[in-house]
Amino acid sequence: MSGEHAIKAHGAEHTEHHDPVANKIGMWLFLFTELILFGGLFIAFAVYLHLYRWDFRAGSGSLDKILGAVNTVILLTSSLTMALAIAALSRKKVKASLSLMAGTVLLAVMFLGVKAVEWGHKFHLDLVPGSSVMQNKPMGEQIFYALYYTMTGVHALHVIIGIGAIAVAAGFVKSGRCHAERPGLLENVGLYWHLVDVIWIFLFPLFYLIG
Amino acid sequence: MSSGTEKHALVPYGLYVKVWLGLIALTVATVAVSFLDMKNTVILTAMLIASVKSTLVLLYFMHLRFERPLFTIMLVAVILTYGVFISLTFLDYSFR
Numbered sequence: 001m002s003g004e005h006a007i008k009a010h011g012a013e014h015t016e017h018h019d020p021v022a023n024k025i026g027m028w029l030f031l032f033t034e035l036i037l038f039g040g041l042f043i044a045f046a047v048y049l050h051l052y053r054w055d056f057r058a059g060s061g062s063l064d065k066i067l068g069a070v071n072t073v074i075l076l077t078s079s080l081t082m083a084l085a086i087a088a089l090s091r092k093k094v095k096a097s098l099s100l101m102a103g104t105v106l107l108a109v110m111f112l113g114v115k116a117v118e119w120g121h122k123f124h125l126d127l128v129p130g131s132s133v134m135q136n137k138p139m140g141e142q143i144f145y146a147l148y149y150t151m152t153g154v155h156a157l158h159v160i161i162g163i164g165a166i167a168v169a170a171g172f173v174k175s176g177r178c179h180a181e182r183p184g185l186l187e188n189v190g191l192y193w194h195l196v197d198v199i200w201i202f203l204f205p206l207f208y209l210i211g
Numbered sequence: 212m213s214s215g216t217e218k219h220a221l222v223p224y225g226l227y228v229k230v231w232l233g234l235i236a237l238t239v240a241t242v243a244v245s246f247l248d249m250k251n252t253v254i255l256t257a258m259l260i261a262s263v264k265s266t267l268v269l270l271y272f273m274h275l276r277f278e279r280p281l282f283t284i285m286l287v288a289v290i291l292t293y294g295v296f297i298s299l300t301f302l303d304y305s306f307r
């Protein structure tokens with residue numbers, strides 16, 4: 001929209017105002033706020049891990065390492081397909097780029113599916129904050145589960161938002177508004193997707209592997 | 212970068228695949244290591260491997276390696292700021 005104003009203001013000598021670097025700086029600034037959002041939760045985790053070390057290890061031992069590892073591989077692979085989708089677009093391979101984005105979304109849905117199985121299993125055991133089963137657990141384990149639901153939940157929310165963002169970017173690529181000479185939108189969605197991956201890279205060992 | 216077009220060195224597809232293979236290998240390693248009974252170094256080892264993995268994602272998938280240094284400098288500033296948060300929190304908790 002501001003681009004149209006720029007054209008009107010400066011006449012024909014300027015084409016649309018376009019600043020890819022500023023574009024990217026804006027996206028990174030947003031990613032920093034995301035890092036600090038999760039950062040706060042990680043500090044809470046670190047403090048309670050420090051205070052309730054053995055309860056946390058017991059809680060961690062109750063999570064399925066293999067399912068967690070499978071989900072890590074799924075998310076890492078989705079990061080690869082996203083990076084390849086951007087690489088394909090910059091080579092003007094629109095179809096390949098769209099297929100790779102579809103693959104990324106498919107992997108993201110698989111990730112959420114595994115997450116749903118894990119949460120479902122815990123719900124089945126009544127391991128839910130506030131349940132009588134939970135209240136009979138030691139304090140540290142209760143806090144471990146509270147942080148587990150909060151942090152993997154907020155992360156899953158980011159995965160869901162990421163799926164929406166990839167779908168929007170795919171629409172722009174399909175309609176030709178996002179293309180090899182101006183891939184900023186897809187690149188920024190890619191940055192978001194990779195950040196979601198980076199956060200999972202820390203969530204996975206902290207929750208699943210310290211048991 | 213002074214021209215209007217975005218200058219991007221085309222990163223070869225193969226490089227992304229290699230980075231991905233490295234990430235998968237490190238995931239297998241971190242799970243394998245977790246089955247060893249290491250008592251006090253479990254968390255340290257897990258965090259070290261996670262740091263290497265996220266550095267790979269940041270440098271290659273998120274292109275920090277190919278961008279101007281500004282982006283890396285900003286990220287380092289954020290990480291240092293976060294380090295201050297962590298240090299202050301633990302200074303508080305350690306001397307209560």
